[in-house]
Amino acid sequence: MLGQAAGYSETFVPERRGSDRLTGFFHSAAIVRAALLFGALLVFAAPIVAAETAPSSTADPRISIHTGFVDEKTCTSCHGDQSAAFAKSNHSKAMALADERTVRGNFDNVRYDHDGIVTIFSRRDGRFFVRTQGPDGKQGEFEVKYTFAYEPLQQYLVDLGGGRLQALDIAWDTDKREWFWLGEGKPAKPGSTYHWTGPFYRWNRTCIDCHSTDPRSNFQPETSDYRSTYVATSIGCQSCHGAGAKHVEWAEARSKGASIPVGPGLGLPQVDANTCVGCHSRRIKLSDGYAAGKPFLDHFSPALLRPDLYFPDGQILDEVFEYGSFQQSKMARAGVTCLDCHRQHEATLKADGNALCTQCHTKTASERFARNDPSGMFDTPAHTHHPAGSSGAQCANCHMPERPYMKVDPRRDHSFVIPRPDLSVAYGTPNACTTCHEHKTNAWAAENMDKWYGTAWRARPTNAHAFAAAARGDPASIGALRKLVVDKEQAGIVRGSAIAQMSRIGGADVVADVKAAAGDFDPLVRLGAAEAAGSLPPELRLEAIGNLLGDATRAVRVAAATALGSTPSLDLLGNQRKSFDAAVEDLRAYVEANADVAEAQNNYGTFLFGQRLAGDAEKAFRQAIVLDPALAGPHINLAELYRATGQNDKSERAYAEAIAISPDHAGLRYGHALSLVREKAMPEAMRELDEAIRLDPGNTRYKTTLAIALDSLGRTQEALDLLGRAVAGGELDAELLGSAVRYGLKLRRFPETLEYAEALARLRPDDPQVAELVRQLREVTGAK
Numbered sequence: 001m002l003g004q005a006a007g008y009s010e011t012f013v014p015e016r017r018g019s020d021r022l023t024g025f026f027h028s029a030a031i032v033r034a035a036l037l038f039g040a041l042l043v044f045a046a047p048i049v050a051a052e053t054a055p056s057s058t059a060d061p062r063i064s065i066h067t068g069f070v071d072e073k074t075c076t077s078c079h080g081d082q083s084a085a086f087a088k089s090n091h092s093k094a095m096a097l098a099d100e101r102t103v104r105g106n107f108d109n110v111r112y113d114h115d116g117i118v119t120i121f122s123r124r125d126g127r128f129f130v131r132t133q134g135p136d137g138k139q140g141e142f143e144v145k146y147t148f149a150y151e152p153l154q155q156y157l158v159d160l161g162g163g164r165l166q167a168l169d170i171a172w173d174t175d176k177r178e179w180f181w182l183g184e185g186k187p188a189k190p191g192s193t194y195h196w197t198g199p200f201y202r203w204n205r206t207c208i209d210c211h212s213t214d215p216r217s218n219f220q221p222e223t224s225d226y227r228s229t230y231v232a233t234s235i236g237c238q239s240c241h242g243a244g245a246k247h248v249e250w251a252e253a254r255s256k257g258a259s260i261p262v263g264p265g266l267g268l269p270q271v272d273a274n275t276c277v278g279c280h281s282r283r284i285k286l287s288d289g290y291a292a293g294k295p296f297l298d299h300f301s302p303a304l305l306r307p308d309l310y311f312p313d314g315q316i317l318d319e320v321f322e323y324g325s326f327q328q329s330k331m332a333r334a335g336v337t338c339l340d341c342h343r344q345h346e347a348t349l350k351a352d353g354n355a356l357c358t359q360c361h362t363k364t365a366s367e368r369f370a371r372n373d374p375s376g377m378f379d380t381p382a383h384t385h386h387p388a389g390s391s392g393a394q395c396a397n398c399h400m401p402e403r404p405y406m407k408v409d410p411r412r413d414h415s416f417v418i419p420r421p422d423l424s425v426a427y428g429t430p431n432a433c434t435t436c437h438e439h440k441t442n443a444w445a446a447e448n449m450d451k452w453y454g455t456a457w458r459a460r461p462t463n464a465h466a467f468a469a470a471a472r473g474d475p476a477s478i479g480a481l482r483k484l485v486v487d488k489e490q491a492g493i494v495r496g497s498a499i500a501q502m503s504r505i506g507g508a509d510v511v512a513d514v515k516a517a518a519g520d521f522d523p524l525v526r527l528g529a530a531e532a533a534g535s536l537p538p539e540l541r542l543e544a545i546g547n548l549l550g551d552a553t554r555a556v557r558v559a560a561a562t563a564l565g566s567t568p569s570l571d572l573l574g575n576q577r578k579s580f581d582a583a584v585e586d587l588r589a590y591v592e593a594n595a596d597v598a599e600a601q602n603n604y605g606t607f608l609f610g611q612r613l614a615g616d617a618e619k620a621f622r623q624a625i626v627l628d629p630a631l632a633g634p635h636i637n638l639a640e641l642y643r644a645t646g647q648n649d650k651s652e653r654a655y656a657e658a659i660a661i662s663p664d665h666a667g668l669r670y671g672h673a674l675s676l677v678r679e680k681a682m683p684e685a686m687r688e689l690d691e692a693i694r695l696d697p698g699n700t701r702y703k704t705t706l707a708i709a710l711d712s713l714g715r716t717q718e719a720l721d722l723l724g725r726a727v728a729g730g731e732l733d734a735e736l737l738g739s740a741v742r743y744g745l746k747l748r749r750f751p752e753t754l755e756y757a758e759a760l761a762r763l764r765p766d767d768p769q770v771a772e773l774v775r776q777l778r779e780v781t782g783a784k
Helices: 072-078 080-087 203-210 237-241 245-255 273-277 323-328 330-334 395-399 421-427 432-436 442-453 464-471 477-486 492-517 523-533 538-550 554-563 574-593 598-610 614-627 632-644 648-661 666-678 682-695 700-712 716-728 734-746 750-763 768-781
Strands: 095-097 110-114 117-124 127-133 139-148 153-159 165-167 170-173 178-181 283-285 300-302 402-405 409-412
Touching: 072 080, 072 237, 080 237, 110 178, 127 153, 139 165, 165 203, 300 323, 300 523, 300 554, 323 330, 323 492, 395 432, 421 432, 421 442, 421 464, 432 442, 464 477, 464 492, 477 492, 492 523, 492 538, 523 538, 523 554, 538 554, 538 574, 554 574, 574 598, 598 614, 598 632, 614 632, 632 648, 632 666, 648 666, 666 682, 666 700, 682 700, 700 716, 700 734, 716 734, 716 750, 734 750, 750 768
Parallel strands: none
Antiparallel strands: 095 139, 110 117, 117 127, 127 139, 139 153, 153 165, 153 170, 170 178, 283 300, 402 409
């Protein structure tokens, strides 16, 4: 399902300091967000295996029995009970050819209208059609080729030619039995990333990895076409158990009387929880061909606890699936896995209601959990304070609250939090009390918890305070984050996320912390350290994470190589040079495996530019633009490459071409303005700065730059007035305040300047120069 556990590439880019101007992007699951961050990027690498044989089925032309695999019907012939159980699961219906049996939506000439875009669903001769706005902006009719997912919603795939399958952004709600639009806000324009015909809704690119058996995108860079294949249209036995050819050989030999010992694998790898999280995680794919028995972190790099993905207490915010949540839980640290609660074939729960939880949470502790004692009497009104059997007495409703994604798909949080209405008041985190009693307040919930459990719950340790302060960029959060990093009782994903956030805020001041985290036993902490290095000054990165180039975990070493890609001290690598070069080869393989992903090409271009390979970087940025012309990042990076190499005329043209495609992108307007300044076209530059501020009125950098431009033209009073309005509106940015102080002094507007200087002093309490300036201004103005 598009937006669910899809295998698309995602890159988080921490901010880079100093003069580096190339930008990176990260790709969100629910919606793709382009972030104009100046920074080192985390990119990943993997080869793709494309060995295939001729299709074994004429029903679905994309079926091809890849080397090492067998037709899924071969599995059924021996494992009838397991196949029958699996057939009942939604996994088995993840994707199917569109026909009368599989299509659940109403195609009886139904009209659906959203924001003036009319879509008509119809059928003819057993085939299904959609008439809607096409890639050229005109109404067109498109045949539905496949269904995608089964419930609580079903999407539909359309073939637009060149092997490209596009998912319609109108889906069928299987519970309410009605059509609904998946998007938010205004509909995307044809030709843009998020129009249903654009790259984000492309099955071959965004969602191919997790809905079919051994899918291969087989992108053709020369023509931008696809020759995608898979062993089975939907998820099948070999999706989880791995390629079955060796297992079939073993079974056939045994059936013929061969004395082959019964080994533990029988030609198949052992299925464990890693098999589940390969899809049930927010992650970046490192390589193709992942199967049971292979290390998760050698094939994927999971997203850490970023403020755009998780609430400060670790609960799910954006669409992150289960891995990142569950990794935070005490259950995960105690050794509980997916298969303790979920049946592997039916994909249902092993027990109903609280019986699932009381498998372990019993009066007497199980020997299995000697270190983490789960015992206690929890399934009683004395604990739940709700009538037995009621909704409020269900463990999952209190400790695994639901959050809807794709508008109609509720997912349970797997971090197993304890309801904290006090944190809801402080940080807006969800809590199960007011989620269920939606007309009650957090104060009401807290009062009841005080009556039931006493007030000690308010003092329970929580990570929320540290991560909430970090999300605000508060320097005071560094100490709290440091405590999390060194606390070995914390989950690895928490500790890794904490060091990444520390670096973003502390920069050079936390080099020692990053270096210590790089030597941690937990690979998720080392991954956090590698990501953190991208926010350090380039000249300090090698000292902090140089040892990670040879890390045993691929996710860590590739992240480290990426962070070190633009460090000026690479010549000092010495014996580590070989490890760096090997990781760079992984990076190149990643780019090849993600050849159809504009973000991957853009990120690789940034890496190449850091390696001083301007020509290769230009090619990568241009390829990214070909893949997704509406994505702003490659345009900005290309323009900034031209600026950095002294080609100002090309830089200005690159910005102008991008604006013609995306006129409402504030970052493009701002970059264009700076390029016009370099071309000494000041009137045009001023208009672009005004437009950037109109499009993003809260951006203090844009206002500060416009003020500098006004001052350079002798319009200092206008510059000060502009900054004064921003300060009055609460925009207390240090750079903006510093400019306001400078222009106030220049105009001898001392009372106003004192106000700005005092605000700057509150942001920089340890800056002696600012303190001295405040003292002098108070003396001049007579203020106390």
